[in-house]
Amino acid sequence: xxxxxxxxxxxxxxxxxxxxxxxxxxxxxxxxxxxxxxxxxxxxxxxxxxxxxxxxxxxxxxxxxxxxxxxxxxxxxxxxxxxxxxxxxxxxxxxxxxxxxxxxxxxxxxxxxxxxxxxxxxxxxxxxxxxxxxxxxxxxxxxx
Amino acid sequence: xxxxxxxxxxxxxxxxxxxxxxxxxxxxxxxxxxxxxxxxxxxxxxxxxxxxxxxxxxxxxxxxxxxxxxxxxxxxxxxxxxxxxxxxxxxxxxxxxxxxxxxxxxxxxxxxxxxxxxxxxxxxxxxxxxxxxxxxxxxxxxxxxxxxxxxxxxxxxxxxxxxxxxxxxxxxxxxxxxxxxxxxxxxxxxxxxxxxxxxxxxxxxxxxxxxxxxxxxxxxxxxxxxxxxxxxxxxxxxxxxxxxxxxxxxxxxxxxxxxxxxxxxxxxxxxxxxxxxxxxxxxxxxxxxxxxxxxxxxxxxxxxxxxxxxxxxxxxxxxxxxxxxxxxxxxxxxxxxxxxxxxxxxxxxxxxxxxxxxxx
Amino acid sequence: xxxxxxxxxxxxxxxxxxxxxxxxxxxxxxxxxxxxxxxxxxxxxxxxxxxxxxxxxxxxxxxxxxxxxxxxxxxxxxxxxxxxxxxxxxxxxxxxxxxxxxxxxxxxxxxxxxxxxxxxxxxxxxxxxxxxxxxxxxxxxxxxxxxxxxxxxxxxxxxxxxxxxxxxxxxxxxxxxxxxxxxxxxxxxxxxxxxxxxxxxxxxxxxxxxxxxxxxxxxxxxxxxxxxxxxxxxxxxxxxxxxxxxxxxxxxxxxxxxxxxxxxxxxxxxxxxxxxxxxxxxxxxxxxxxxxxxxxxxxxxxxxxxxxxxxxx
Numbered sequence: 017x018x019x020x021x022x023x024x025x026x027x028x029x030x031x032x033x034x035x036x037x038x039x040x041x042x043x044x045x046x047x048x049x050x051x052x053x054x055x056x057x058x059x060x061x062x063x064x065x066x067x068x069x070x071x072x073x074x075x076x077x078x079x080x081x082x083x084x085x086x087x088x089x090x091x092x093x094x095x096x097x098x099x100x101x102x103x104x105x106x107x108x109x110x111x112x113x114x115x116x117x118x119x120x121x122x123x124x125x126x127x128x129x130x131x132x133x134x135x136x137x138x139x140x141x142x143x144x145x146x147x148x149x150x151x152x153x154x155x156x157x158x159x160x
Numbered sequence: 161x162x163x164x165x166x167x168x169x170x171x172x173x174x175x176x177x178x179x180x181x182x183x184x185x186x187x188x189x190x191x192x193x194x195x196x197x198x199x200x201x202x203x204x205x206x207x208x209x210x211x212x213x214x215x216x217x218x219x220x221x222x223x224x225x226x227x228x229x230x231x232x233x234x235x236x237x238x239x240x241x242x243x244x245x246x247x248x249x250x251x252x253x254x255x256x257x258x259x260x261x262x263x264x265x266x267x268x269x270x271x272x273x274x275x276x277x278x279x280x281x282x283x284x285x286x287x288x289x290x291x292x293x294x295x296x297x298x299x300x301x302x303x304x305x306x307x308x309x310x311x312x313x314x315x316x317x318x319x320x321x322x323x324x325x326x327x328x329x330x331x332x333x334x335x336x337x338x339x340x341x342x343x344x345x346x347x348x349x350x351x352x353x354x355x356x357x358x359x360x361x362x363x364x365x366x367x368x369x370x371x372x373x374x375x376x377x378x379x380x381x382x383x384x385x386x387x388x389x390x391x392x393x394x395x396x397x398x399x400x401x402x403x404x405x406x407x408x409x410x411x412x413x414x415x416x417x418x419x420x421x422x423x424x425x426x427x428x429x430x431x432x433x434x435x436x437x438x439x440x441x442x443x444x445x446x447x448x449x450x451x452x453x454x455x456x457x458x459x460x461x462x463x464x465x466x467x468x469x470x471x472x473x474x475x476x477x478x479x480x481x482x483x484x485x486x487x488x489x490x491x492x493x494x495x496x497x498x499x500x501x502x503x504x505x506x507x508x509x510x511x512x513x514x515x516x517x518x519x520x
Numbered sequence: 521x522x523x524x525x526x527x528x529x530x531x532x533x534x535x536x537x538x539x540x541x542x543x544x545x546x547x548x549x550x551x552x553x554x555x556x557x558x559x560x561x562x563x564x565x566x567x568x569x570x571x572x573x574x575x576x577x578x579x580x581x582x583x584x585x586x587x588x589x590x591x592x593x594x595x596x597x598x599x600x601x602x603x604x605x606x607x608x609x610x611x612x613x614x615x616x617x618x619x620x621x622x623x624x625x626x627x628x629x630x631x632x633x634x635x636x637x638x639x640x641x642x643x644x645x646x647x648x649x650x651x652x653x654x655x656x657x658x659x660x661x662x663x664x665x666x667x668x669x670x671x672x673x674x675x676x677x678x679x680x681x682x683x684x685x686x687x688x689x690x691x692x693x694x695x696x697x698x699x700x701x702x703x704x705x706x707x708x709x710x711x712x713x714x715x716x717x718x719x720x721x722x723x724x725x726x727x728x729x730x731x732x733x734x735x736x737x738x739x740x741x742x743x744x745x746x747x748x749x750x751x752x753x754x755x756x757x758x759x760x761x762x763x764x765x766x767x768x769x770x771x772x773x774x775x776x777x778x779x780x781x782x783x784x785x786x787x788x789x790x791x792x793x794x795x796x797x798x799x800x801x802x803x804x805x806x807x808x809x810x811x812x813x814x815x816x817x818x819x820x821x822x823x824x825x826x827x828x829x830x831x832x833x
Contacts, residue, residue, distance in 0.1 A: 044454040068368045069384075071456070072482035074467045087465060091389050093454055116371030119490050120482070127205075142198040142519055152206050153478075166648050174726040188806065277726040279717060279803025285559035351718060351802040501652065502805040505726035 019045050019092050022065055029053075029060055044093035046085075051098045051107065054086075058096075058113050061088065070110075073120035075128040077155045082128055086110075106131035127153040163191065166501070170199050174277060174505045177515035181492075181508075188500040193493050201519040208479040213239055213313060213448060216476070221307050223481060224517040226266050229258045230459040231481070232311040237392075238455030238468040239313050242448050249436040251315030253394045257431045258298065258310050258318075259457075260424040264335070265294045266460035267375075267417045267424075270512045271342065274414065277505035278355045283345065290338040293331050300324070315441020325432050336425050343418050346411075356411035360495040360507035363408060370494075372487045374462015376511050379416040380408035386458035398430045410510035417512075446474045459484055461512050483517035530617035535607050544749035545569040547756070547791055554795040569749075573742055581738030588644040592736070595641045596743035599634035603750045606630035610757045611685045613780030614767040619685040624676055627684065627758065628669060634751055635661045635713065638722070641744075642732030653731025657722035659806050660712060663813030664719070668709025670821035674702040674828045675762045684758065688766035695763035698831070701824045703763045705817055707793065710755045712809070714748070717798030721806050753787075756794075760786045 026033055026047055034048040049057055061067040067090050074085040084107055086096040100107060109132045111118045121132045122141045129151035132138065140147070150157040164185050170178040178199035184192040204223055208216050220235050221228045233255055240247060247255075268291040275283035295305045301318050302308035310316050320328075346352060362372065367380045377384055385402040387395045403419040405412040448470040455466045462484030471477040488511035495507050530536055548569040556563030583589055609616070609623040635657060642654020676682050678698060679690040696703050712719045723731035733744055760766060764786045767779035804812065 046452070068371070070371050071463060071465045072467075072480065072486075074478070074480040076469060076478045076480075078477075085467065087454055087467065089456070089463070093456070095454060114371065115369045116487060116490055119486055140198075141196075142201040144198065152203060164648060164652075166652070173729055275802070279720065279724060279726070280801070281555075281717070282559050282799045285561060289560050349802070351804065354808055355802050355805065500805060500807065502721070502724070502727055502803075505724075 018065075019094060022061070022067070022094060023047060025060065025064060026057060030057065044087070044095050046095045046097055048097040048099065051100060051104075054096065054098055055108055055110060055113065058086075058110055061094075062113065065090075067094070068114065070114050070117055070120075073117060073124060075124045075130060075153065077128060077153060079155050082130060084124065084130070100130065105129065106133055108132075109134040109136075111135055127151055129154060162186075168504065168508075174508065175515075176273070177513070179513065179515045181496075181504075183496070183501075183504065185501060188502065190496050190499050190501065190504065193496045195489065195492065197489070197515070198519055200516050204520045205479055205481060208476055210475070212446065212474045213444075213476065214446070216479070217311060217313070218309065220481075221309060223520055224459075224483065224514055225306060226269060226514060227262055227459045227461065227464075227517075228307050229255075229262045229310060230457050230464060233259060234455050234457040234459075234464055234466045235468070235479075236311045236313050237457065238453045238466050239448060239470075240444070241453050241455065242451050242468060242470050243313070243444060244449075245314050245442055245444055247315050248439045248442060249393065250319075250438045251440045252392075253431050253435050254316045254318060254320065254440060255311065256394050256398075257320075257428060258301070258308060258316075260427045260431065261294050261298055263424045263460045264421050264428075265291050265298070266512075267421045268294070270417060270460075270509070271414065274410070274506070274509040275352075277509045278352075280352060280355075283342070283352075286338070287342065290335060290342075293335045293338075297328050297331060312441055313444040315439070317441065319440055320432070320435065325435070329429065329432060332425055332429060336422070339418065339421050339425065343415075343422070346414050346418055353411060355506055356409065356414060356510070357407075358409055359499065359503050360410045360510045361408045362491055362495065366491065366494060370487060370491045372462075372491060374459070374484045374487075375413055375416045375420065376488055376491075377462065378402065378404045379412035381406040384463075386456055386463055390456060394431060394434070397434065398427055400427050410506050413510050413512075447472060448474070448476075461485060461514065461517075462487065481520055483514065483520070485512075485514045485518040488513065489518055530608055531604065535610070535612045535615075535617055536604055539612075540604065540607055540750045540753055541746060543753045544746060545573070547753055548749050550788065551752075551791060551795050554792055555799055558796070558799045573746065576742035576745065577739055579738040581740060583737075584646060584735050586646045587735060591644045592641065593740060595637045595644070596736075596740050596747060599637045599747040600743055600750070602630045602633035602637075603747055603754055607750070607754050607757075609684055610754055611688055611761055611766055612757060613783040614776065616685045619683055621686070622682045624672070624682045624684050624687070624762075627754075628672065631713070631751065631754065631758075632661075632665065634747055635665075638732050641736070645732075645735035647735045649729040649734045650732050653722045653728045653734065656728065656806055657715070657732055660715070660719065660721055660809060663810045664709045664712030664817070667705050667813060667817035667821040668713060670818070670825055671702045671705035671709055672758075672762060674699045674821075674824050677825065677828045678831065684761050688761040691765045691768070694765040699763065699824060699828065701820055702828070703759075705821050705824065706759055706763065707790070707797075708817060710759065711794060711797055712813075714752050714755060714794075716752075716794060718801035718803045719809060720803060721809060724803055752791075752794075756787050756790045759790055764790075 030053045067088055069089045071087040071089045076083045082100045084098050088094045121135050124130050125132050125138050126140045126143050166183045166185050168181040169175050170180045180196040182194040183190050217232055220231050223231045268287045272284040272287035299305045302310045310318050362380045364380050364382050367377045367382045381404055383404050388402050400423045403416050405416050450472045452469040457464050465482045467480040468476055469478040549566055553563040606627045608618050609627050639654045639658045642650040675687050675695045679687045681687055767783040
């Protein structure tokens with residue numbers, strides 16, 4: 017994968033996307049996208065760059081917002097980042113585009129209490145059935 | 161025909177770790193399967209946020225009971241990148257040596273579990289006996305058979321002298337003979353082939369859709385291996401083949417893994433031969449400057465990925481672990497559909513599940 | 521009065537309960553030991569099977585709710601009784617407790633009873649694994665039993681007698697040499713009958729836990745184990761008589777005191793053969809066994825019968 021070309025194509029498609037400089041690079045490039053652009057961007061990656069391998073999805077509660085990171089990989093790493101404000105914690109599911117994302121999205125749902133719209137099977141996966149102490153990876157949830 | 165629901169797990173002789181599969185069966189044919197995880201969820205990701213970078217190493221070692229070293233390697237690699245540390249070459253080589261020995265032990269362990277589950281105890285006994293050779297070497301090097309505690313941020317805490325290296329190399333010769341014998345068995349034993357060929361097939365297309373990694377992907381003809389695709393020292397200076405097989409069934413996975421064991425042995429020999437002089441580690445600072453990093457490694461089961469975000473304190477702000485077993489689990493309903501009850505153990509063991517890894 | 525005592529002795533001591541249980545435990549141990557040595561292990565000490573049996577006998581005996589307790593209690597006894605009865609007609613070391621023309625058929629029938637009891641055991645104890653294991657045992661029964669019976673009938677045809685003792689006595693040359701195919705088929709059939717590796721499909725641990733016996737425990741399970749081990753012994757003795765010339769050596773006349781030794785050696789040879797089979801192969805799938813039974817074993821057995829009829833005629 018030619019990371020520069022991918023970044024260029026993403027910047028062309030979404031003028032307000034941002035190539036973060038904060039990341040320390042082993043091999044990953046981080047690109048921040050507007051929330052609504054996620055699915056289009058993934059389709060673009062599929063079609064133009066044949067980039068299918070989603071390594072995982074990370075959700076982070078930064079204290080100001082919830083960031084969702086989609087880590088792609090094809091000989092080089094590419095991470096797409098979207099930032100969700102606390103009052104709009106929902107994101108479109110990408111499971112129909114990448115079936116392998118199903119478990120990672122379920123994890124986001126239960127660990128960060130983010131609604132993943134259109135997920136085929138949003139049941140809890142890791143937490144006990146009777147868990148009611150809040151989403152474990154959110155800042156407001158106290159560590160036990 | 162009536163449908164029966166058969167529970168496999170959380171406790172079942174087939175599973176060495178808790179995981180629950182509800183199989184809907186018609187006669188002997190599996191129609192549907194429902195997976196439930198989380199029986200050994202320990203909340204490691206959150207726990208890591210409450211501990212310092214140094215305290216996290218023993219914790220992360222316990223994500224997996226088999227490939228413990230590769231987890232700390234990936235973690236330390238990430239933290240070192242964040243703090244801008246340069247690990248001395250000797251440290252990197254020793255790390256890789258442990259990684260490759262761990263691959264040998266993990267693959268042999270897997271071969272044993274698969275054979276046991278398809279009722280071939282003899283291979284199980286042989287594989288686990290031979291695995292002891294590597295376990296002994298790792299114990300001599302680090303003091304632990306499975307949890308080695310070898311990595312520190314900035315290098316490794318073990319060293320290898322010349323005499324010890326010679327003794328290790330002689331034992332590798334014995335191990336290589338045994339691996340060759342196992343390979344012969346897998347290629348020619350008719351009952352083993354009857355049980356594994358055509359079972360649990362994954363097409364390259366399915367591998368791509370489910371983002372499968374590691375030996376499972378390579379056994380479906382998908383040529384990915386982070387040791388080659390993401391060459392970090394010392395792998396950029398070592399010669400090895402990435403083993404693939406086009407068949408995509410459990411038999412192909414067996415072949416790929418055992419051939420990989422042989423490759424890993426070659427790698428270990430090269431590492432010992434090329435081992436550079438110098439210190440094995442550098443001192444790391446307690447605080448890690450702000451930043452984020454994605455760290456990947458090729459674990460025995462495939463790509464393991466750590467995402468670490470630091471906030472200029474001595475604790476990580478977020479640490480995300482994705483183990484290769486996750487990618488294998490998601491393919492299981494597809495692999496099980498239409499299989500017979502007798503194939504279930506073969507399919508389940510064929511992908512080399514590590515439930516503790518997946519649950520974290 | 522003497523008759524009654526004789527019968528009791530035959531039933532309880534030789535070749536009945538005491539002798540058979542001792543043999544069963546000894547064979548069990550030897551089997552485990554041989555397998556262990558072949559797999560590069562040490563294996564259990566000689567008293568291990570006995571210790572296992574005593575431990576099981578002492579354990580709590582529970583059954584799941586909904587299981588038919590009477591039937592579940594009777595089934596292992598029925599198996600044990602039928603194996604014991606069958607043993608009466610099988611000569612051991614040149615001695616036989618009872619014999620009549622046609623006892624081979626009775627013995628074969630008696631040896632099928634444990635298989636049916638095993639199937640029923642799966643059904644009356646209601647667990648999913650039990651039912652699945654029971655079904656599998658029945659499927660397996662249909663796969664191995666026909667070739668097994670056909671193979672065992674060949675020495676009878678060749679020696680024109682249906683009495684085990686007669687067949688054993690009449691063999692001038694061992695059945696192994698005159699009916700090699702029959703012997704191999706009988707051996708495979710026996711593996712299927714005893715549910716040994718690699719044909720332990722009904723009790724495959726990784727698939728159906730412990731098969732039909734999953735819900736059994738304590739005394740009942742101990743009886744089952746004992747019945748199964750005794751079945752192994754009787755099966756081996758049967759093969760020795762039918763195919764290996766009983767207690768006769770090949771060219772020499774055996775003095776009577778040595779007969780049991782010769783017989784024992786032959787029995788152990790078959791036991792080691794069985795152990796070797798279980799070390800060498802992976803467990804088959806039930807559909808693979810059915811295919812093997814009907815497409816390979818049964819036609820081969822038919823060929824052997826035709827050859828035998830031709831040879832005998």
